Amino acid sequence: MDHSKKLKTQVYGQIAFGLLAVGAVSVGLWYILFEQMDLDSIVALILAFAGIIGFALVLGELLTRVVLEPIQTLTNAILHVAPNHENAPSSPPNLDAVRIGRELVSSMALQIYQMASHESAKEVETDSRRESIIQAVNVVNHLPLPLFVLNSERQITNASESGIAYVGLESGKLFGQPLEDTIRLEFPSEKTLSSWIDECQKNKVTSTRLWERVRVTLPDQSMKQCDISAHYNRDNPSGAEFIITFFDRTERYSQDDESLGFVALAVHELRTPLTMLRGYIEVLEDELADSVDEEMRDFMHKMNVAAAQLTIFVNNILNVARIEQNQLMMNLTEADWSKTINSVLDDMDVRAKINGITIERNIDKDIPTVGIDNISIYEVVANLIDNAIKYSKGSEKIIVSSRVGDNGLIETTVQDFGIGMPTSVTTNLFEKFYRNHRTRGKAAGTGLGLYLIKSIISAHGGQVWVNSKEGEGSTFGFSVVPYSQLTDEQKQGDGKDIIRQSHGWVKNHSMYRR
């Protein structure tokens, strides 16, 4: 189980830290006493020993406390539910105070409480579901975390008091409602709570999962960021199939948001002069073209292309920062694929031409409409063409093809006939900051582009791939999903009345209908 691995890593970290600290202090002490204070070597040795022992004792005590916390918390949980135990604590353990292995501990604690509710349900000797649910209520109520119990229909059947307070609705309005109708959850990947529930109900008896950085919108429209852990137990006698626990991390994650705020500010400062450059270059190109010679016109085109390239890069920085913070939102809408791709290619044609390259288009006619986020797809295609141009060196064309693949997804490939790469490097190509060491120095780039492409395409439910041969060129491909195959949940991403384009959006009612 992931959680116990995580705990293991954490404990290992604590012990390793302790050993390192003792080592560092020993060296430090020896240096101070022997080298700096010039003490007699025997005295220095004795003093150093005493110092290290003292330090090790204190550190050992501290680390032991941290490492034992999970066990103590679980012990307290067991004592808490144990009937008539003389040392039984009156309140449940505070899971939030556990510093390491919190996920594992909370999962175990919940199982303890579930088993306890099972036992007490037996004692009452009514196997009516209602009775045992009441038992579960008593246990659940005391947990200090927002916690919700769902039945197989995904409706909330129960919640801890702090859960009810967290949502801010009366229990009457909360119970019986599907959880995700009440609280909007946005997950960092396509593995959502809902898809996990589907999977559990299909082929699992018990299962546990943890999500980090889930964006939560409460009924009063306030936004939180939580880690969410979920437990599934098909045979739970209380009928409580799913137990969902929220760990509110808004404060911690909003500190990260401020770092995105920094990126946003830096991007603003880059974009402002960029806007001016692009504007003045356009004026020059438009109004000076007839009065200067061919070479000057060519220079102006190149300035234009360079400015456009910088725009893409600035957006890449922003988007990678968003991905890191789970803030890259996709608004999937229905789009005509050949129109979409052709309009990006129109923009990229100038850039290719300046580099002596033509883009050949090979777009099938009968492609069904796709579900895409216009802005992000623009960035995917622009980045792929940009790469193809960069690594083309000497060759004169790039071929862009789109067709419906065997699996029904819409596949698009960008093929160049440039320097290519050996298979050994293609495997890591979509990792962040990965660049082929052979091309480093030969072509500019940060290695952000492909990472971004992969993130965007996975968020669309598609895939990315690459085929390459050294000296012969590379083919990069990606797939997107037909609009008809999107789930309702994916389609809900956006209000229908907003038309999104690469440079912003406009409300439908503000546009001419044509």
Place this chain on the structure above:
Amino acid sequence: MDESVNPQPNRKVLIIEDEYFISELYVRALEKAGYEVVLAIDGKDGFDKALSDAFDIILLDIMVPTMTGTEILERLRERSPAIKAKIIIITNLEQGEENKQKIEQQADGYIIKAEITPKQLVGFLNNIK
């Protein structure tokens, strides 16, 4: 799409923008395309001008002095709910999630300035009702 001809002549545009180079470019391109342009380089001034309801389109920058674009937008919708102008946000600043939602509710359009040249802006406005 023909970007140079304004299909609706004599339309009045208010630009609230404090970056001199940018407003120079926008005013020039819009006037060439036949728009009548009024410029405000300050938030409060822009807000007062907007209240007169003499414009078909308002281009509103977010980072302007004395009153931010989002404040102007919010107060315009409050004070003058029947305003005829289409309000288009023009900015280079990425919005936080909360601000973004507010803008999507209240504005008619949103443009990232670095993504669009003055001529493309004209084309965009030509297509606005």
